[in-house]
Amino acid sequence: MAPAALELSGVRVRFDGLVALDDVSLEVPQDHVVGVIGPNGAGKTTLFNVVCGFVRPEDGELRRNGTRMHRHRAHDLAGLGIGRTLQGLGLFPGLTVAENVMVGASSRAKAGFLSSLFALPRADRDEAALRERALEKLAEVGAPDDIADRRPDELPYGTQKRVALARALACDPELVLLDEPAAGLSVEEIHELGGLIRRLRRSVVLVEHHMDLVMEICDEVVVLDFGKVIARGTPAEIRDDPAVIDAYLGEEVAAEANREPGAVPEPNPLSE
Numbered sequence: 001m002a003p004a005a006l007e008l009s010g011v012r013v014r015f016d017g018l019v020a021l022d023d024v025s026l027e028v029p030q031d032h033v034v035g036v037i038g039p040n041g042a043g044k045t046t047l048f049n050v051v052c053g054f055v056r057p058e059d060g061e062l063r064r065n066g067t068r069m070h071r072h073r074a075h076d077l078a079g080l081g082i083g084r085t086l087q088g089l090g091l092f093p094g095l096t097v098a099e100n101v102m103v104g105a106s107s108r109a110k111a112g113f114l115s116s117l118f119a120l121p122r123a124d125r126d127e128a129a130l131r132e133r134a135l136e137k138l139a140e141v142g143a144p145d146d147i148a149d150r151r152p153d154e155l156p157y158g159t160q161k162r163v164a165l166a167r168a169l170a171c172d173p174e175l176v177l178l179d180e181p182a183a184g185l186s187v188e189e190i191h192e193l194g195g196l197i198r199r200l201r202r203s204v205v206l207v208e209h210h211m212d213l214v215m216e217i218c219d220e221v222v223v224l225d226f227g228k229v230i231a232r233g234t235p236a237e238i239r240d241d242p243a244v245i246d247a248y249l250g251e252e253v254a255a256e257a258n259r260e261p262g263a264v265p266e267p268n269p270l271s272e
């Protein structure tokens with residue numbers, strides 16, 4: 001059997017006295033979409049940041065295709081075949097849409113756009129080739145075909161999200177990490193995003209608050225609470241797991257206590 005696209009074992013992260021991730025293990029089999037969910041403060045972003053190389057765990061290890069990822073940094077991701085979107089958009093307002101996506105095509109994007117272009121292998125130095133690749137990725141994510149030379153902030157939020165996804169795909173990653181990709185999108189846009197993620201036919205880690213999206217597209221879901229994995233399984237298994245319902249009910253009770261009088265309660269996050 002092929003080794004997992006990503007494997008975390010026994011990962012532990014502590015911020016001062018607070019244990020943000022406690023002995024967390026998870027596996028993303030090749031071409032599977034694995035969701036990571038959990039109430040606020042459960043450790044989802046920390047886990048994402050560990051995989052991205054922003055946060056270094058004090059214990060545990062990560063493996064990519066069976067090979068240990070040792071002290072990797074964010075700028076190593078493209079070379080490891082990993083693309084990612086961050087919370088929000090993270091697009092450069094001073095660059096056009098095409099240039100934003102081209103930055104993602106560089107495996108050394110951290111140094112900035114121009115210097116990363118110079119750092120590219122010779123064949124890739126051809127800006128036209130990079131632009132061509134950027135346009136392909138924009139088409140792949142269903143972005144309108146007339147936006148390449150516009151600035152991101154001139155575009156609707158949902159379109160900007162597609163641009164951010166195109167940038168994550170620009171280095172042709174085998175594994176894609178998505179941090180709350182549905183945030184700020186309408187119900188219809190979330191549904192379209194779900195179809196898009198399934199059509200990527202890549203291994204995906206999806207950190208997400210929107211349960212509908214998680215339940216619709218994930219092969220497996222891992223549930224964190226207070227830094228620990230409290231459940232894992234198919235969406236149907238997770239939905240009926242008493243420990244998961246308890247964790248989310250705890251969050252709802254807290255939200256209820258803080259709600260303004262007369263405000264409409266949020267729907268149960270685990271129901272469809």
Ligand SMILES: Nc1ncnc2c1ncn2[C@@H]1O[C@H](COP(=O)(O)OP(=O)(O)OP(=O)(O)O)[C@@H](O)[C@H]1O
Binds near residue numbers: 038041
């Ligand atoms: N840089 C940091 N320094 C100190 N504490 C941190 C830091 N980052 C996260 N934490 C704490 O670690 C815990 C896990 O936070 P994390 O952001 O990973 O949770 P989360 O599940 O992503 O939450 P949310 O859904 O609200 O984004 C929280 O208690 C948080 O306050």
